[in-house]
Amino acid sequence: MENPQKFSPEKITSDLLPQPFGRRGKLWTAALLLVALIGAFAYIQQLRKGLVVTNMGDYVSWGIYISNFVFFVAISLVGSLITAIFRLADVPWRTPLTRISEIIAVSAITFAALIIIVDMGRPERMLYLFLHGRLQSPIMWDVIVISTYFCTSLLLLYITLLPDIKIMIAAREKLGTPFAKFYRWLGSFWKGTEAQEKMRDKSITLICIVIIPVAFCIHTVTSWLFATTYRPGWDSTNFGAYFVSGAFLVGAGGVVVAMYVFRRVYKLEHYITERHFDKMGKILVMLALLYLYFNVNEYLVPAFKMKKDEEAHLQALFTGDFAPLFWFAIIVGMIIPIFILVFPKGRKPNAMFAAGVMVVVGAWFKRYLIVTPTLLHPFLPKFDAPARYSHYFPSWQEWAITSGSLAGVLLIITFFARVFPIISIYKTITDHDSELPS
Amino acid sequence: MSIEKSRREFIAAGLLTTMAAVACNSKKSPFAPEEDVQPSGEKVKLLSVDGEIIEVDKAYLKPVPHMPSVSNEEIRKGIPGKKFAMVIDLSRCKNLKKCQSACNHMHHVHSEQNWIKVYQMQDAEMTAPYFQPTTCMHCDEPPCVKVCPVDATFKRQDGIVLIDSDRCIGCRFCMAACPYSTRVFNWEEPELAADVAAQTYSAETSVPQKRGTVGKCDFCPDMTRMGMLPHCVSACPNGVFFFGDINEDSVTNGSETFRFSDLVKDKSGYRLMEDLGTKPSVYYLPPVNRNFKFEEGLKNDEPAAKKA
Numbered sequence: 140m141e142n143p144q145k146f147s148p149e150k151i152t153s154d155l156l157p158q159p160f161g162r163r164g165k166l167w168t169a170a171l172l173l174v175a176l177i178g179a180f181a182y183i184q185q186l187r188k189g190l191v192v193t194n195m196g197d198y199v200s201w202g203i204y205i206s207n208f209v210f211f212v213a214i215s216l217v218g219s220l221i222t223a224i225f226r227l228a229d230v231p232w233r234t235p236l237t238r239i240s241e242i243i244a245v246s247a248i249t250f251a252a253l254i255i256i257v258d259m260g261r262p263e264r265m266l267y268l269f270l271h272g273r274l275q276s277p278i279m280w281d282v283i284v285i286s287t288y289f290c291t292s293l294l295l296l297y298i299t300l301l302p303d304i305k306i307m308i309a310a311r312e313k314l315g316t317p318f319a320k321f322y323r324w325l326g327s328f329w330k331g332t333e334a335q336e337k338m339r340d341k342s343i344t345l346i347c348i349v350i351i352p353v354a355f356c357i358h359t360v361t362s363w364l365f366a367t368t369y370r371p372g373w374d375s376t377n378f379g380a381y382f383v384s385g386a387f388l389v390g391a392g393g394v395v396v397a398m399y400v401f402r403r404v405y406k407l408e409h410y411i412t413e414r415h416f417d418k419m420g421k422i423l424v425m426l427a428l429l430y431l432y433f434n435v436n437e438y439l440v441p442a443f444k445m446k447k448d449e450e451a452h453l454q455a456l457f458t459g460d461f462a463p464l465f466w467f468a469i470i471v472g473m474i475i476p477i478f479i480l481v482f483p484k485g486r487k488p489n490a491m492f493a494a495g496v497m498v499v500v501g502a503w504f505k506r507y508l509i510v511t512p513t514l515l516h517p518f519l520p521k522f523d524a525p526a527r528y529s530h531y532f533p534s535w536q537e538w539a540i541t542s543g544s545l546a547g548v549l550l551i552i553t554f555f556a557r558v559f560p561i562i563s564i565y566k567t568i569t570d571h572d573s574e575l576p577s
Numbered sequence: 578m579s580i581e582k583s584r585r586e587f588i589a590a591g592l593l594t595t596m597a598a599v600a601c602n603s604k605k606s607p608f609a610p611e612e613d614v615q616p617s618g619e620k621v622k623l624l625s626v627d628g629e630i631i632e633v634d635k636a637y638l639k640p641v642p643h644m645p646s647v648s649n650e651e652i653r654k655g656i657p658g659k660k661f662a663m664v665i666d667l668s669r670c671k672n673l674k675k676c677q678s679a680c681n682h683m684h685h686v687h688s689e690q691n692w693i694k695v696y697q698m699q700d701a702e703m704t705a706p707y708f709q710p711t712t713c714m715h716c717d718e719p720p721c722v723k724v725c726p727v728d729a730t731f732k733r734q735d736g737i738v739l740i741d742s743d744r745c746i747g748c749r750f751c752m753a754a755c756p757y758s759t760r761v762f763n764w765e766e767p768e769l770a771a772d773v774a775a776q777t778y779s780a781e782t783s784v785p786q787k788r789g790t791v792g793k794c795d796f797c798p799d800m801t802r803m804g805m806l807p808h809c810v811s812a813c814p815n816g817v818f819f820f821g822d823i824n825e826d827s828v829t830n831g832s833e834t835f836r837f838s839d840l841v842k843d844k845s846g847y848r849l850m851e852d853l854g855t856k857p858s859v860y861y862l863p864p865v866n867r868n869f870k871f872e873e874g875l876k877n878d879e880p881a882a883k884k885a
Binding site: 188189190191193195196197198200201258259260261262264265267268270271272273275276277278279282364365367368369370514517518519520521522523524525 | 677689690691694695696697723724725726727728729744746747749750752753756757760761762763764765766788789790791850853
């Protein structure tokens, strides 16, 4: 296995500099744009006619918009895991993964904020959150921590980019004038002097320390949107930890998928090596086991007691309408990946990619299962309401908007990779300098 | 219909009072022709403050605004010195749903939605089924108010929980928080008659409903301000609903009046989901010594049963 350490800085730079889209890249971007546009079209319809275009009702008053929101918040947590926790723990192999995880964090949290606006009945009154905001409401806590996390993540991404911007300005004849102009606007002040370097290093450490509690907050507070209510399935003291552990799992799964794709598309085999997959695989196993543990707590403890109100909800999950989805999320989203990843052979890129996809897809449906079945099992019987309110299957507009938002996240990541190096050039070179030849 | 009629009567009374007030304050007779108004020749009979019937030319009548409007600030405070409560006597409910239709009619609730739901309840396999009309509980520890991010739903000093549809951002957190499933959402633009849609919105009338906002039973504070009973109370032919003020310790269904504390004590009143700590303002009297058989009530439910 070749190590990037053997390469010269010039080779590393030319390998990692952003490249124009190839044919596949263009097709991919066009497809994403199309999905995003369909989503935008559906949203315009929703704005015109109101939320009646969704299949939500007075019982399922939160549908896939909210579960998608929870999914985005969850996956965005990975930025803090890979960058901040790994940096503070001084994990040496993190370099090629940090930027991937940071851009996942920034794009996902952006769309988390957007999708919550989509869910509002009166989006034009959004400013009321600031004019008439009540600090007692968990929604306000979410607004505060998510905007804080967004800013902190963006700052972290930006500061870690600065030395690379300098490298890219130097390589302007290769990247083209419009890009060079943009890079100069972004970071021409960065000269890489010793004083600047020191400041940068300090800032990153500081942000890394700050971002961990903020990251825990975003998902804990998101879990409280549910846990602060009385409803069976939500009324749980386990919820914060359960959500945070699930978030780390789906985030790590997302990073595995992204690193596999970037490695293939940009031919980064020498930078994202099998060793990285092996390490991430072990982390993924640990996180999947942790999440499974919280799931056992979340479902089996109430199932042991089978309180009347919990019973209908749990039965719908275990054996009822939601059973296929529930067992899919548990088995495909957790148990199979664990079985793949505990074996060294399963921690090879291809198998890891499959496990990563399973984790991410399972996690998306898991969020749906957290939101919807509970709402279908209110305390009082479903009565004197239209029959269609007793069921929920999202309308095409909801699917289109949700798909559009997922496409939007991928678009941000795609465009980012077009404009910036997806692996830090500067860090890869300095890692090479500081490490003794093996 | 009788409700609308009584409202019309009230307005007529208001009209007269206003005229009388004008008569007292100005030296000029209110009925003296104004310069730019030409008599139409058509006379209208009115009752004067002295109880005499007088005739006035129609052209001299000026429309008075529909209602003395209460400011949003006052609406948010509530009616001073009051603490409203409701007692629902389950032994009297025959599932007629007159409460529901009156409520829906007066609040222009969406044709498929209901603010008052009349549940068919059965607590255990062996116990008797009964009908349970459910309004908003107007909790003293309202979970909906706790979670509202913009103070759109609020608790007033008179105990009423209201929604300000001009403030609501439509996040629906209150709907998730309410354990009584009492809140409904205006998923689409409400279909309203032009005159209803043109009314000035007030959180006390909850009319007109607005798209993208939450609605629910409001305890009819507009009626209460006029010293009248909520629509469900006056619509129920069986006197199921008692409404009143805990501070006065009295509740009435329009024909019978009870001391509130005695009523809930003597008849073992209870509140729904007491264990959640929401402290509802709605009390229930258990379905004992019933006036009707459950099966009799079921017949009233046939069209609704199709819906559910």
